[in-house]
Amino acid sequence: MDNNTRKKLILAPKIAFICLSVILPLIGNVKAQNTINSEVISQVEKLRNTDKTKRLETVRELRKMGASVIPVLTAALQDKEQQMRGGAAFALGAIGAEARTAIPQLIVMLKDEDEQVRLDATVALRRIGSPAVSALTEALKSENTLVRRSASFALAGIGAEAKQTIPILIEMLADNDEQVRLNSSVALRGIGATATPALREALQHKNPLIRKGAAVALGQINTEISQIQNQQNQRDNLRPNPCVTRPNICAPRPNICTQRPNICAPRPNICVPRTNPTPTPTPSPVPRQIP
Known part of the structure; x- marks a missing residue:
């Protein structure tokens, strides 16, 4: 037996063991996956x-x-x-x-x-959410009214993360379908202040439907901003004013002599005899006459 044959016989078990160590985990993963x-x-x-x-x-x-x-x-x-x-x-x-x-x-x-x-x-x-914005933007271009309705409704729920759709949503304010126009207006409102510049520009659009939808969206946005400001003002009003509630430490202290009784005033003399009051006469009884 030459040296090459001996080496092959020695290496064969090792190679088989290595192959098994690789294959067995794969089999286990396949079973687990199944x-x-x-x-x-x-x-x-x-x-x-x-x-x-x-x-x-x-x-x-x-x-x-x-x-x-x-x-x-x-x-x-x-x-x-x-x-x-x-x-x-x-x-x-x-x-x-x-x-x-x-x-x-x-x-x-x-x-x-x-x-x-x-x-x-x-x-x-x-x-x-945001991963679906691109696909929904393409869906807005569909000729199928149901698809445009659903896509605009979905974007209305995503909110500020759909800001890239502002231009096409403004175009959808002139859609032939009323529900699509309404959904697009709500979607622009959901995007928030980011859409305000484009909506203000849309107020000058030649299409009355776009002007109307932009006005509705802006009205809602402005209402929400004013509500937030009012809430902040109310919170500020609830905070105590330190200039009013804290006492003025430089103001003069009250005069205790004007509030407490004068302890130096003379006390009455208890040794002076009291005057006896005049007794009230008691009427004598009238004798009864015997008939």
Whole structure:
């Protein structure tokens, strides 16, 4: 047996051990992943339940599982059953910004045939927040009125984080649909003072609908600012004025001789005899006459 053969025989067990040490953890991870997926799937299936209380409990459990449930819930958005699609969207909204990978499919659901599913998808996009702003901005350009309504409603709930949508929201104030115009005005109001310069400029727009929507949004913004200022003024008024409540230490002290009785005044002489009062005469009884 030559040296090369001996070396191969010696190295063979070592190589086999190294391979096993690499493969066994991978097998364990695959089994663990399969276990997690089966638990997620079993929980997601519970979303078919029509009991609202049980559905909420299921959403809480899915939320506790974290990011591992997002792929399964995203796939469930395409389920044939309305209850499953809406429940999956609601659960993704409960997870929040971590569910950003589901945004494209949620945008598609804004034109779902079922009104409740559209609402669940809209609320989910609102809760995901700023990661969904770009997709919602594109959705505002859709020819589908339902999509524009849902997108503007979702942006109205995101607030200041949607400031990049100010120009297109001002354009949406002239939309053909009244609900879209209202939602856009509310969205601009939710963005707050950042939108004020653009809204003031929109007051001079040639389109009366844009002027009206801008005025409504500005009126709400100014009202909220004035309310905040009034609250601050009320808090300031409740604070005690130190110049009024604290005594003036330089003011003269009160004269105690004017408030207390004069202890130097003469006391009455108790040795002087008292005068006896004149006794009151008692009338004598009149004798009765015997007839």
